[in-house]
Amino acid sequence: MLNGWMRKKCCPCAVPKGAGQNRLPLCEAATGKRFKVACIDGGRHLCARMASLGIYPGVEMELLCAGCGCPCLVRVHGSTLSLGAGVSDKILVTAS
């Protein structure tokens, strides 16, 4: 019942020319390192949810446990979040 414009992705995460080769999904990043959120490759719902949890483009976060696969643990703004599959693979990060 919702129109198309309401359903689209919140940020298309198209890789700009010459940049972004080092972007990778959060779930594939290395544990214990700090990352910067580049973009969130998900629907509008997910983006808004992430924003309310403090995860939005430009924010720095630390990956506490990734080797354990999904769900992974991140530390962002001093709180610890556990992000399952379907979320952590949609958050693209760059090393910071």
Added chain:
Amino acid sequence: MNNGNEQYLIALAGNPNCGKTTLFNAVTGARQHVGNYPGITVEKKEGFYQLNGSRLRLVDLPGTYSLTAYSLEELVARDFLVQERPEVVLNIVDACNLERNLYLTVQLLELGIPVVLVLNMVDAAESRGIEIDVEELSRRLQLPVVPTVARTGRGKDDLLSTAARMASEKRGWAPLHISYGPDIDPALDEMEKEIARLSFLTEALPSRWTALKYLEADEQVIAKGRETHPELSSRLEAIAARLTDHLQKTLESYPEAIIADHRYGFIAALLKGGVVTEKNKSDRLYLSDQIDRVLTNRLLGPVSMMLILYMVYQFTFNYSALPVQLVESAFSMLGNRMDALLPEGLIKSLIVSGIIDGVGGVIGFVPLILFMFFAIAFLEDTGYLARVAYMLDRVFRTFGLHGSSVMAFIISGGIAGGCAVPGVMATRTLRSSRERLATLLTAPFMNCGAKIPVFAMLIAAFFPKNRASMMFLLTLLSWMAALFLAKLIRITILKGPSTPFLLELPPYRLPTFKGLLIHTWERTWQYVQKAGTIILAISILFWALMTFPGLSEKKKVRFEEARQEILAGVPPELREMTARGAPEGQTIPAVVADARERILALDHEEAQTALKDSFAGRIGTAMESVSRWSGFDWRTNVALLSGFAAKEIIISTLGTAYSLGKVETGDDLSLSERLSNDPLWNPLKAFAVIVFIMLYAPCFATITCIIKESGAWKWGVFSMVFNTSVAFLIAVLVYQGGRWLGLGT
């Protein structure tokens, strides 16, 4: 200020884990009321506080990160604010994590509702070297800011007087105006004008807020717009669509992303310039992280989890054993007392077997539930439950469940001997509805403490050599059944993608004893209130089913004649003794003993005939045509039917059906012997019966809870029909398969 007789509505809003409920408990103490928001399972807590003659009505809103319409909690919180229009909102924020917590604050301010900002856990912030300039923050936000420590009650009085003062001023709503940049602002202004012109929703909501919701594609607001002002709504949607399109082309972005960006920008500006200073800003590991290094470690994590869950289990069932026993013996004492006091007849039977046993069944669970909820409240309040969910999510996800499902399974009897009633209630910690339903429908497959004595009796009769390994096998079977049936349910009737796992792991905290007690008590009381009435009705119904229509006069006369015949065979001077029993200390002559035994056997036979003639017995007999596929005769059928009321009753009904008289739980050796000598029984049939009992319809106490917890009758009915069908199917497979293999002869 105020004239002393006013009542003010004050809402508590904040992120999950910000200490909102702790503060609420600290303020209202035991004077609170817990219920549900109409129609949904989100808990609504209310409490009162008297302050200088005015009465504060406090409502604890569900914890939310935002005021969008994406989750039930958010919708509930938002609707409450908009519809009930509380005089003041106490917005509790975690002082250690101001930036993210203020995201909700900004949205509250945009709504315009009068807010008191509560800086909670300032002690933790101080110990982390975070300093907050309260006065400056208050000046910049133009609202009162009160530092508190909810755990100790520090700042509580200051907060309440500030809230009462603000409420008595009866400020109007004054929405905060945030600039969303050159792209969004013009569109917002345009929409705002349209909304204001037609005064769409403006009696409740600021027009800019409604415009923002259109940009955020808020389903609830847009649906309302389409309903009341279809024309305006389509214009607003057109503007929103145009802007969305434009943003995508020029910035490769979407309204929400930009809105969130500006909100965080606003917050960053707010906290700049010395409002928040962090000394020793380092990557220091706090105690909580150090604990997590062990408890969520890849190897140590699961091991310590097993240990902790085992301890919860031990705590719940060991410590509640004595109170459960006390309650049970109190009820059986009451039953015996009534038995002695009341004259023989239907009323006595109704009161003793129907009402006292029924109410006793409900109250008997209470100590167990009390201890279980205490243990869960402890795990929840310390923050460990979130870790359990995190660690187990991967395993449970494969079966369409959620990490938090494990608690419900374990409590229901995942380690043999739990109870599905608290287990079903424990699914409350699950957020997403599909996984929650799947969990509460499959948790009753676990081997609860009431099934265990029945299994023990059957195992003793037919598998006496490997009791322990049989029990272990049954535990494994029930886990397998629960997980695979959960998967089945999730790919059929509860189809749909798993909700993405998104959980905040709060720092470990030591819970307050008061908080634990309040949590435990409110949940237990809800159980007593809700379950009590229905279970009582059902137990009376079952009493009636197994009592009526009773023996026909002809049969009664025949039994009486047979009794007289035995009496006639006894010398006249001993008849009195035979009928009434010997006075204490007197030796009983062999003739009398023999006659008494024969009369007792006759009594049992009469009870058996009465049971067979009762409605339940007739149903059991009628079902034989179907149940013979799984090898069950009418006696088994009646026993299983009575198990709907409570599983442990199966033993006593079987006892009656086999004319053994009343068989008490624990005193079931005679039944074991009787069954193992019965030509109709064999190990194969026993195993089919065990499997059936493991899987078939949950007892009525559990069904009541399923209905209450899922909020719909249909799930109660479903669990009866589905479980019984599955149980029957598997029992038939076991029985027929076994016979085909040549077993069971």
